[in-house]
Amino acid sequence: MTEYDDQEFEGKSKTQLKNEMQDLQQLGLKLVGLGPAALAKIPLDGELSDAINLAKRIDRKKEGYRRQLQFIGKLMRTRDVEPIQQALDLLENKHQQATAQFHKLERLRDDIVEQGDSAINQAIELYPDLERQKLRQLSRQAQKEAQQNKPPKSSREIFQYLRQISEQ
Template sequence: MSEQNTQPEDELEWVSKTQRKQESEALQKLGRQLTEMGDQLLLKLPLDESLLEAIQLAKRIRNKREGYRRQIQYIGKLMRQRDCDDIIKAIALIEAKKQQDNQAFHQLENTRDAIIAEGDSAIQQFIDDYPQADRQRLRQLSRGAQREQKQNKPPKSARELFKYLREIAESSAE
């Protein structure tokens, strides 16, 4: 009786050429996204030295079309050689933070507009949310913004009101 070899061989997963190209293009797209980021953000990402240098070179030669294209391909090649999940997660965290900040900014703009339009009721609602806010200062800035709006003057008080609202919101977040 002959025994058959029941041990599974190390099977390599077959990947089609199309799938490899799609993965390569996705990494190149990620590389383009990295070249559009600022230097301070790049330093926060888990990039190794060779990849960081390649990204910085791509930033410098952006206006040279063919050279830039080849550099992006090189960045894609470097990224294929390593695990990019941690880079993708770090970028997602940065994007989420940016979106959260943007949402807070719009919320403050809406609050400012409500304070200018509604007056004391909106001021009271803001003070309920942020008890450390100065009611007198809010009323003063609101009246000034309403006056400037009626006289078609530049919105100096509205800008000051927004700065004050942002100051209060940031101080309570800390």
């Protein structure tokens, strides 16, 4: 065994440090890309917030912008970035959840138009505030429009109604 093998590596390699710094710069880039309302939801201290706002002002002026992003990464090295990352993930996840909800309502609408009463019963189980008679009427109209190759006005109304009730 050599002396080199006996040493325990307590520190990180240069590559690991460099990758961590690049990750922090990418996190800073995401923060710079956020709008004011979304940025307000992220837990930032004053110095980091000022650096992000400055980067927004010098946005895309090549060298100055790049140096400002490096500075933001440097500031983030001395801070706990876990709460910042969690808040950013939560913001990104809200968009995915909204998209998933949108697709769920589209499928429910399509089922109501195609299957009629059985799908209406399932929809009422999911959303008890729905009016059965209104859904039946819109479903029949949507089926008639589909048979006559007319624009799907009633189908759109079903979707709007489902979305309105699901948001309550």
